[in-house]
Amino acid sequence: MSEDERIVPVILSGGAGTRLWPLSSPSTPKQFLRLAGDRTMLQETALRVDDRKAFAAPLVIGSADHAHLLATQLTEAGTIPSALVLEPSARNTAAAIALAALAVGPGRLLLVMPSDHVVRDTAAFRAAVEAGRPLAAQDWLVTFGIRPTHAETGFGYIRRGEALAPGAHRVDRFVEKPDVETAQFYLDDGGYDWNGGIFLFRAGRYLDALRDHAPAIHEAVSAAMAASSPGAEIRPDADAFAAAPSVSIDYAVMEKDDRVAVVPVEMGWADIGSWDALHEMRERDARGNVATGPAALIDSDNCLVHSAGRPVVAVGVRDLIVVVGDDAVLVLPRGQSQRVKEALERAPK
């Protein structure tokens, strides 16, 4: 396989999520945390595409504020990125991916991946990418559909249309995050997948679609890249980039284009969007507990106790989430982890 045919992984590391506060924070978003094991989510993502026969070195996009964290964590994982694109401001995924597309050149296939998802079955993931590759080469915008396991209301859904190839369908339509009844309908129907935010397409095809559907983004990002200095660390021009409308790739391009394919895949995918989700995902002991870091649970049931620093001990508690971060401590009942935002806002300084 010659170099030009290898897929370029594009790792999106611009997220600044606060849903896992007090572990995640603006200075250390979720992708930089060791939530599920010894490696950070960013490192797990890089290692998912470390087969250099199939994949070129990844292009990693993140905030200029995290330049040091990105470089350190990638080095620790043994990943040398083909380029590190440091965004001067956060302008959402449509603009971020356009930076990548301009950086690599129009002919290359891009595999766009969030840096904060769990994928347990790497083989299934890579097989899905291979299934999508011929379609991407034929200028389809390919997205990957996660087979739903429950009536989730926190994700968008994709309705599969006609079959295009083995394991690939035209997208009939994208649908917004549903209410719980609609989510149950989608689950029962069987014709819907979760929109996992993973994409495969030719760089030039994406830029063409962006110019058609969201010309202001295309223009701003092109100007920002034209004024950037070249090299392994790309810093787009701040003023030009700031002019890009902040819109997701789904809304700016995927939902508007008429040549969009979906490759459904079951690969042990999870978006750890809450402490409850982490408790669900992690291996629990016989009493339903998950203890991470210097944490001890005594005579307790169905708890998550996570410390990133100081030791924590819980005695005789039930269905409780306790998180000890470097800067704060959070306590709330299991099933209520959507209240983290409230806690963060009310936390004493």
Next chain:
Amino acid sequence: MSEDERIVPVILSGGAGTRLWPLSSPSTPKQFLRLAGDRTMLQETALRVDDRKAFAAPLVIGSADHAHLLATQLTEAGTIPSALVLEPSARNTAAAIALAALAVGPGRLLLVMPSDHVVRDTAAFRAAVEAGRPLAAQDWLVTFGIRPTHAETGFGYIRRGEALAPGAHRVDRFVEKPDVETAQFYLDDGGYDWNGGIFLFRAGRYLDALRDHAPAIHEAVSAAMAASSPGAEIRPDADAFAAAPSVSIDYAVMEKDDRVAVVPVEMGWADIGSWDALHEMRERDARGNVATGPAALIDSDNCLVHSAGRPVVAVGVRDLIVVVGDDAVLVLPRGQSQRVKEALERAPK
């Protein structure tokens, strides 16, 4: 009032309690904590006897390990001790009080006070001391009896005997910590008080009683003081002091002597021996919560959240104790704070 007639407060600061872990610890026992307000328990104790018309400057006894903490906190409270006696090892209260008695000379009246008790009504406390003073001058060993408010099983009790003077009785007997039925009997009977561990007597009278009832302690402490260097900071000889049996004043002297008086007093006394006791004692908000330090409670009831450092937020919890110390975090249900010892033993290092 000539100097010789003033009472010498003796503040016992040798406690190393772990019942308020993770706030209290061997390096910072309870008396050095700001549990009930802006001042530490030691400072509150010193300020309770800061009327220099009635009281001489206090003599403070504590561990040599806490020399710096003692000096700093006393200075902060504006208290200049007449002497700081630094124990080379912990040998319990009978020996500690003997150090004080030898340091001040036989003719002076000593008011012995633990440094980690709450006394809300200082006027009542001082009135009780005045009530006890004539008896102490007549060589009674005077103890102060706390009027019980509930059937407490954690304290010893004192049965009042014949009246000796207004507000003072001969002690009929001391009784050990009772079971709950016996405690209820004492409460209903009305003739029993809690043994609060506060004493008033002439220094020489105490030393004589100690020589009679516990000669080994008297001998060891005398030798330790003979070999100490004089001055405002007294360091008894370590080897000699280590030879003193480790026995409480109650067991070594008070329970054995036949000239012991009790002055019952209601003075808002509390021994904060647990997190539950602190929750009971502190002023609670309309939902029964106590939050101390940088601590926020959202939609929660009947909780104690105490931080000595990092901010802590609890959301949607009930009947929970959360304590954030410098070195560890503790979570347990209200009513189970006796399990602190278990937590401390199992805390990850």
